Amino acid sequence: MTGLAGSRAADAKRQAPVASRFSGFAVQSAISLVSTALIGVALVPAFIQAFLDKPLYYPEAAFTLGNFARLFTDPEIVRTFGTTGLFCLIVVSFSMVVGTTLAVLVGRTDLPGRGALLGVLLWPLFISPQIIGFGAILAYGPYGLITAYIGDAIGVPRPWNLYSVVGIAIISGIAAAPVTMLYCIGAARQQDPNHDAAARVVGAGPGRILRRINLPLMRPALVFALIMNIVSALEALAIPLILGNPVGIRLLTTMIYDLSFDRGTPNYGLVAALALMLMALVAVLFLFQRLVLAGSHRFVSLGSRAGQLRTLPLGRWRWPIFAGVVVYILIAIAALLGCVALRAVTQVFSPDISPFEVLTLANFETILSIDVYVRSITNTLVLAVVGAAAGTALIAGVALVAQRSDYPLRRAVDGIAQLPRVIPGFIVGLGVFYASVFIPGASVLRNTIWLLFVAYLIRFLSSGYGIVSPALLQISADFDRAAKSVGAGWTTTMRRIVLPLSKPALLSCFILLMILIIKEYASAVFLMAPGAEVMGATMLALWLQGQTGPVAALAVLQVALTAVMTVAAKQLLGVKLHG
Amino acid sequence: MASVAVANLSRHFGRVVALDDISFSVADGEFLTLLGPSGCGKSTTLAALAGLDRPTKGTIRIGDRILFDGASGVFVDAQFRNLGLMFQSYALWPHMTVAQNLDFTLELRRIRGAEAKRRIDETLSLVDMIDFADRYPGELSGGQQQRVALARTLVYQPEILLLDEPLSNLDAKLRDRARIWLGELQKRTGVTTVYVTHDQAEALALSDRIIVMNKGRIAQIGTPTEIYETPSDVFVADFVGASNLIDAELALQPGGQATARLPNGEILRVNPGPSGPVTLAIRPEKIVIGEDGGPPDNRVVAKVLAKSYLGARNLYVIGIGGQRLRVETNAGIDATEMPIRLPMESIRVYPRA
Ligand SMILES: Nc1ncnc2c1ncn2[C@@H]1O[C@H](COP(=O)(O)OP(=O)(O)O)[C@@H](O)[C@H]1O
Numbered sequence: 001m002t003g004l005a006g007s008r009a010a011d012a013k014r015q016a017p018v019a020s021r022f023s024g025f026a027v028q029s030a031i032s033l034v035s036t037a038l039i040g041v042a043l044v045p046a047f048i049q050a051f052l053d054k055p056l057y058y059p060e061a062a063f064t065l066g067n068f069a070r071l072f073t074d075p076e077i078v079r080t081f082g083t084t085g086l087f088c089l090i091v092v093s094f095s096m097v098v099g100t101t102l103a104v105l106v107g108r109t110d111l112p113g114r115g116a117l118l119g120v121l122l123w124p125l126f127i128s129p130q131i132i133g134f135g136a137i138l139a140y141g142p143y144g145l146i147t148a149y150i151g152d153a154i155g156v157p158r159p160w161n162l163y164s165v166v167g168i169a170i171i172s173g174i175a176a177a178p179v180t181m182l183y184c185i186g187a188a189r190q191q192d193p194n195h196d197a198a199a200r201v202v203g204a205g206p207g208r209i210l211r212r213i214n215l216p217l218m219r220p221a222l223v224f225a226l227i228m229n230i231v232s233a234l235e236a237l238a239i240p241l242i243l244g245n246p247v248g249i250r251l252l253t254t255m256i257y258d259l260s261f262d263r264g265t266p267n268y269g270l271v272a273a274l275a276l277m278l279m280a281l282v283a284v285l286f287l288f289q290r291l292v293l294a295g296s297h298r299f300v301s302l303g304s305r306a307g308q309l310r311t312l313p314l315g316r317w318r319w320p321i322f323a324g325v326v327v328y329i330l331i332a333i334a335a336l337l338g339c340v341a342l343r344a345v346t347q348v349f350s351p352d353i354s355p356f357e358v359l360t361l362a363n364f365e366t367i368l369s370i371d372v373y374v375r376s377i378t379n380t381l382v383l384a385v386v387g388a389a390a391g392t393a394l395i396a397g398v399a400l401v402a403q404r405s406d407y408p409l410r411r412a413v414d415g416i417a418q419l420p421r422v423i424p425g426f427i428v429g430l431g432v433f434y435a436s437v438f439i440p441g442a443s444v445l446r447n448t449i450w451l452l453f454v455a456y457l458i459r460f461l462s463s464g465y466g467i468v469s470p471a472l473l474q475i476s477a478d479f480d481r482a483a484k485s486v487g488a489g490w491t492t493t494m495r496r497i498v499l500p501l502s503k504p505a506l507l508s509c510f511i512l513l514m515i516l517i518i519k520e521y522a523s524a525v526f527l528m529a530p531g532a533e534v535m536g537a538t539m540l541a542l543w544l545q546g547q548t549g550p551v552a553a554l555a556v557l558q559v560a561l562t563a564v565m566t567v568a569a570k571q572l573l574g575v576k577l578h579g
Numbered sequence: 580m581a582s583v584a585v586a587n588l589s590r591h592f593g594r595v596v597a598l599d600d601i602s603f604s605v606a607d608g609e610f611l612t613l614l615g616p617s618g619c620g621k622s623t624t625l626a627a628l629a630g631l632d633r634p635t636k637g638t639i640r641i642g643d644r645i646l647f648d649g650a651s652g653v654f655v656d657a658q659f660r661n662l663g664l665m666f667q668s669y670a671l672w673p674h675m676t677v678a679q680n681l682d683f684t685l686e687l688r689r690i691r692g693a694e695a696k697r698r699i700d701e702t703l704s705l706v707d708m709i710d711f712a713d714r715y716p717g718e719l720s721g722g723q724q725q726r727v728a729l730a731r732t733l734v735y736q737p738e739i740l741l742l743d744e745p746l747s748n749l750d751a752k753l754r755d756r757a758r759i760w761l762g763e764l765q766k767r768t769g770v771t772t773v774y775v776t777h778d779q780a781e782a783l784a785l786s787d788r789i790i791v792m793n794k795g796r797i798a799q800i801g802t803p804t805e806i807y808e809t810p811s812d813v814f815v816a817d818f819v820g821a822s823n824l825i826d827a828e829l830a831l832q833p834g835g836q837a838t839a840r841l842p843n844g845e846i847l848r849v850n851p852g853p854s855g856p857v858t859l860a861i862r863p864e865k866i867v868i869g870e871d872g873g874p875p876d877n878r879v880v881a882k883v884l885a886k887s888y889l890g891a892r893n894l895y896v897i898g899i900g901g902q903r904l905r906v907e908t909n910a911g912i913d914a915t916e917m918p919i920r921l922p923m924e925s926i927r928v929y930p931r932a
């Protein structure tokens with residue numbers, strides 16, 4: 001040991017470099033500042049606009065409460081509240097009932113082929129809701145394929161009316177059900193098997209275990225899913241717009257859309273006031289969730305995870321229930337996507353003409369030759385790669401500050417990262433649009449994809465944070481402390497220890513952001529401009545103009561891109577995007 | 580290497596007082612153990628020494644550096660303390676090989692190239708892990724990980740070595756071997772060591788001195804012999820060596836002698852202490868079974884209530900005066916009653932509140 005002891009004196013001089021006591025403070029501040037600024041961009045201008053009588057870039061714009069007053073006096077708007085309420089009620093009920101049932105069936109019972117079924121049932125998560133809307137029109141609309149077949153079969157032409165509040169709501173419910181499933185299946189599976197075992201030991205049968213143990217233990221997930229469903233119903237734009245607008249059914253969101261596009265001079269003040277009100281509603285919901293779940297430690301599964309969750313046997317209902325799930329998949333997923341795919345490869349789409357007589361690739365040729373389509377594809381791809389990379393970097397930084405630092409404001413940073421979850425997508429778009437008008441110099445970004453880039457960073461902050469932050473919690477804080485104790489500063493520790501260890505989560509985050517950006521339309525509709533088109537918003541705009549063929553081709557392309565990415569992520573990288 | 584001086588150190592977590600005004604020092608090269616039950620504040624003390632946690636008040640000095648002074652607001656962060664801390668969980672970075680784990684600490688000190696290689700090899704040889712330099716921590720057994728973790732704290736030659744229950748994740752047999760090995764290693768390197776454990780056997784075997792802690796306070800500081808032979812209070816007597824505790828009433832007799840009356844009226848001769856309610860403590864192995872030719876005092880016939888075979892010895896639970904005592908002996912006894920003697924010099928007397 002003489003060697004070790006001998007060089008010790010020399011070491012004293014070569015100790016870890018003494019820098020600031022607040023190691024990493026500057027980096028942490030920068031990350032906090034950027035994330036705060038981004039959220040500010042989305043919210044502040046919209047907030048100011050709500051209290052101005054003219055667009056906020058007019059110098060003579062003055063303070064007013066008139067926008068809010070109009071919200072409650074304008075008969076058209078008041079009528080919209082009623083419709084929106086009914087719409088939300090149906091969407092949420094449908095999504096909760098279908099989603100929870102499917103989650104329990106797939107997650108806890110011995111349903112045949114439940115692994116494969118789960119994959120298919122979750123598909124709509126990765127598909128833009130507007131594509132589901134297109135599919136609904138093509139399949140179940142007044143001139144839809146299936147409407148006609150069923151009508152012929154039972155001798156009643158047009159046996160249902162898709163273009164009704166109920167019809168729109170059910171289609172939106174189909175789009176929302178996978179979200180419920182996703183929240184509930186985790187809760188259904190993660191339960192401590194000992195709860196089950198304990199109940200079995202005291203003599204409870206499978207049905208009773210489900211009713212008395214499993215479902216009550218899922219309560220936090222159910223409440224959370226309920227709130228998220230209400231939020232997503234409130235902010236739903238594409239499906240109500242495609243299905244409702246042609247027949248004059250208006251929701252809060254479609255009204256905001258109309259107000260900002262259809263009339264000669266957009267009434268930004270009213271739009272902002274409506275948007276604020278929508279967000280206030282969402283905020284109240286989250287407050288409510290906090291209250292309801294105040295004692296949720298009661299639901300935390302404690303103790304060892306040893307042992308297997310026993311699946312609940314369905315007995316003789318096994319195959320009938322399986323058939324039911326398959327029928328649901330056929331009606332709610334396969335028919336919609338099938339019709340979109342058919343539309344993409346046909347010249348005309350009508351129940352009177354067999355699709356196989358009018359097969360064509362013209363729609364694809366169109367989207368690959370006409371500028372607008374090509375640009376929207378390339379822009380989307382560029383934004384997907386660049387946006388996902390930048391978004392992942394931002395999210396990683398935010399998560400590290402919030403979870404892995406003693407930054408004084410880390411709780412606030414955590415809150416900020418959760419905030420975009422409650423900001424409806426098109427409000428983010430509006431906010432960024434207002435900001436581009438409001439912030440000096442920001443106007444150079446207008447009509448470029450970089451405004452969209454900013455909007456996407458804000459919009460998907462929570463989504464990525466939701467993957468990275470729990471993954472960070474899985475990495476023992478002892479690793480950081482060990483690095484600190486051997487002389488590493490915060491930045492070094494994060495870069496060399498924590499980030500490399502969170503690589504799988506960061507990869508998942510990157511892929512998820514790519515998928516979300518490819519299917520995004522809500523925040524893009526207000527930011528789209530000639531030269532800055534993206535697939536989601538282009539599809540919506542062109543559908544409303546009646547260009548259904550090319551739109552269907554774009555939709556197929558979008559779904560294919562997403563599918564390739566999901567499969568590649570799973571197969572090549574072993575990335576898990578859910579479950 | 581350096582000495583450590585801790586004075587009036589307190590740590591409050593909200594209303595929880597984890598450390599309550601503790602003071603102690605560690606001499607250069609000394610092996611000092613913090614011993615106490617779970618939750619008594621050992622890890623909090625170690626974290627304060629390491630600079631991972633900021634105490635509420637007090638001072639900490641290492642060598643001639645003031646690392647924490649609550650009054651003047653000085654707090655040197657862990658990053659700058661140049662101490663070696665070994666975690667109960669080992670906290671080996673799983674994405675780095677054994678050699679890389681060690682090398683990272685040298686890189687932070689700008690020790691690179693041949694010098695870094697020499698140090699890594701030397702330290703890995705010291706802990707007998709040189710053949711595993713290119714393995715990842717996940718490919719090592721618990722005992723091997725423990726050695727690597729120790730090597731990682733030694734390779735940059737810290738001033739002080741801090742070990743938080745380093746053996747608690749090993750199985751019993753491995754733990755005995757690792758304990759001997761650790762003791763030898765500390766002697767060889769001569770590094771000042773603060774060792775945390777709740778295992779009294781470890782503490783007694785390894786330490787130059789032991790600090791017994793109880794509820795955030797220091798109960799006793801002393802050499803292993805002092806702690807074992809003359810525990811300063813009932814808590815230490817019970818925690819270290821698991822004494823039998825007997826409630827009694829002490830009376831001073833004329834001539835400086837003292838007697839203790841058990842609840843059933845039995846009288847024992849004991850060392851003098853304060854008269855009134857007391858707790859008597861006697862270790863299981865100090866109780867004499869049968870006739871040993873000793874003095875005639877303190878002999879009773881005890882009921883044998885239970886017996887368990889420990890391999891090398893037998894443990895009996897016996898009843899005297901309505902109280903249960905544990906007795907350890909080599910002898911095997913089948914009777915239901917046996918004569919025992921409680922040697923006066925082995926009974927320690929503590930006043931009872
Ligand atoms: N971060 C903390 N917040 C609140 N209480 C704490 C915290 N860390 C430790 N404590 C409390 O301080 C006391 C001492 O803890 P600790 O030093 O970990 O005990 P030991 O290592 O001796 O088992 C315990 O009562 C523990 O609950």
Ligand SMILES: [Mg+2]
Pocket residue numbers: 621622
């Ligand atoms: Mg501890």
